[in-house]
Amino acid sequence: MSSPAPIPTAQPWAAPTAHGPVDAALDLPGSKSMTARALILSALSGEQSTIAAPLLARDTELMADGLRALGCAVSTMDDQRWVVRPGPLHGPAKIDVGLAGTVMRFLPVVAGLADGATVFDGDPAARVRPLGPLVAALRDLGVPVEAHGVGRLPLTVTGAGRIDGGPVTIDASASSQFISALLLAAPRFDNGLVIRHEGPPVPSAPHLRMTAEMLRAAGAGVDDSVPDLWAVEPGRLSGRSWVIEPDLSGAAPFLAAALVTGGVVRLPGWPPHSAQPVTEVRDLIARLGGTLVVGPDGITVTGGGTVTGIDVDLSGLSELTPMVAALAVLADRPSQLRGIGHIRGHETDRISALARELTALGAGVDATDDGLVIRPRRLRASTVHTYDDHRMAHAAAIIGLAVPGVRLTDVACTAKTMPQFATLWSGMVNSAEDRR
Numbered sequence: 001m002s003s004p005a006p007i008p009t010a011q012p013w014a015a016p017t018a019h020g021p022v023d024a025a026l027d028l029p030g031s032k033s034m035t036a037r038a039l040i041l042s043a044l045s046g047e048q049s050t051i052a053a054p055l056l057a058r059d060t061e062l063m064a065d066g067l068r069a070l071g072c073a074v075s076t077m078d079d080q081r082w083v084v085r086p087g088p089l090h091g092p093a094k095i096d097v098g099l100a101g102t103v104m105r106f107l108p109v110v111a112g113l114a115d116g117a118t119v120f121d122g123d124p125a126a127r128v129r130p131l132g133p134l135v136a137a138l139r140d141l142g143v144p145v146e147a148h149g150v151g152r153l154p155l156t157v158t159g160a161g162r163i164d165g166g167p168v169t170i171d172a173s174a175s176s177q178f179i180s181a182l183l184l185a186a187p188r189f190d191n192g193l194v195i196r197h198e199g200p201p202v203p204s205a206p207h208l209r210m211t212a213e214m215l216r217a218a219g220a221g222v223d224d225s226v227p228d229l230w231a232v233e234p235g236r237l238s239g240r241s242w243v244i245e246p247d248l249s250g251a252a253p254f255l256a257a258a259l260v261t262g263g264v265v266r267l268p269g270w271p272p273h274s275a276q277p278v279t280e281v282r283d284l285i286a287r288l289g290g291t292l293v294v295g296p297d298g299i300t301v302t303g304g305g306t307v308t309g310i311d312v313d314l315s316g317l318s319e320l321t322p323m324v325a326a327l328a329v330l331a332d333r334p335s336q337l338r339g340i341g342h343i344r345g346h347e348t349d350r351i352s353a354l355a356r357e358l359t360a361l362g363a364g365v366d367a368t369d370d371g372l373v374i375r376p377r378r379l380r381a382s383t384v385h386t387y388d389d390h391r392m393a394h395a396a397a398i399i400g401l402a403v404p405g406v407r408l409t410d411v412a413c414t415a416k417t418m419p420q421f422a423t424l425w426s427g428m429v430n431s432a433e434d435r436r
């Protein structure tokens with residue numbers, strides 16, 4: 001396979017310090033997880049679909065490219081409305097997954113439905129992200145997969161144009177995306193799918209809820225009423241008009257800015273019924289000392305002046321760990337973040353990366369088996385390594401609000417999910433400074 005697309009060039013960045021409360025209304029980009037699911041479901045449906053307000057970022061663009069490589073027409077000409085025209089899925093194809101968990105987990109199952117061989121590879125850091133249980137499940141379902149070592153990239157999936165489906169067992173404790181990947185394609189399996197999880201708890205329950213909800217919206221029959229068991233009926237998926245919500249996880253650092261500075265951040269345009277875990281995030285913000293209110297004008301987060309340290313199981317909201325860890329070093333008491341051992345397999349080993357970088361900033365940090373213990377201490381200026389991880393960059397930016405002299409080795413890694421992060425962040429901080 002040709003070498004994977006280059007990783008965005010590193011861009012060192014000085015995080016702006018806030019000298020008072022932020023007060024901002026932000027128009028944030030679409031949800032990565034919803035855009036990824038809408039693309040897959042549209043590509044597997046019977047007719048044309050549109051995706052309004054999609055996320056324009058590296059992860060979703062790689063997903064669109066991957067579907068194109070498999071024979072699906074995806075027009076991204078109009079930034080506000082992508083058009084997906086499904087076509088017969090076929091190889092040979094080469095797919096660059098970048099560092100996107102959604103691309104490296106969702107597309108191999110789609111490739112199993114294609115006729116021919118598809119080769120997958122990605123950034124060097126993607127080659128160490130877990131994939132083995134999904135590879136094993138695909139093989140159990142009769143799809144030939146060649147993988148590196150224990151089931152890592154690079155991968156070759158040789159589809160026969162169809163998958164029998166039926167019962168399969170998987171250990172999805174390393175990533176909920178293994179289950180979402182199989183569920184999203186399952187209506188196209190001849191016999192549908194009954195998937196059982198066996199192993200330590202599956203993380204990211206809200207993402208599995210989103211998968212089931214979007215499958216149902218596309219016309220699939222899904223039963224997710226029994227813990228650790230999901231059933232999808234075989235059937236035709238309908239093309240439809242998807243409308244993507246703003247990304248709640250992408251919003252998280254901005255919400256954190258309200259907490260750190262005792263300010264206000266508003267996110268207009270939030271739907272009354274959200275596919276994302278707004279209630280869980282509201283409860284988390286409340287425990288951290290702020291308030292999140294959902295009203296007709298959208299979401300408003302107000303900081304209470306002090307960040308409260310917490311003891312919290314973040315397994316459902318694990319992608320928010322870097323943001324919560326950043327708040328924890330600025331909090332009034334120690335925090336314990338639990339239930340997140342699997343984030344060692346995220347964009348980087350986030351447990352080790354956070355422990356190392358927060359310690360360098362002066363915090364007291366212990367990595368535990370399933371998370372982090374964080375003791376706030378006097379912090380100092382430091383250059384934070386971002387490890388190509390967008391959310392490590394977010395964490396450093398949050399701390400930089402309160403600690404002068406925080407520099408990031410690279411802010412360009414935020415292009416994974418929000419290429420405009422540095423501009424939006426500086427705009428939020430500078431507009432508050434200008435008003436003072």
Ligand SMILES: O=C(O)C1=C[C@@H](OP(=O)(O)O)[C@@H](O)[C@H](O)C1
Nearest residue numbers: 033175176177180203204207319
């Ligand atoms: O399905 C999805 O869109 C996602 C599921 C979660 O993955 P894990 O279960 O691997 O944490 C989450 O962390 C990731 O950012 C997006």
Ligand SMILES: C=C(OP(=O)(O)O)C(=O)O
Nearest residue numbers: 099100101102319346391
């Ligand atoms: C874990 C994350 O991403 P991915 O979809 O690449 O797993 C994340 O965005 O925090």
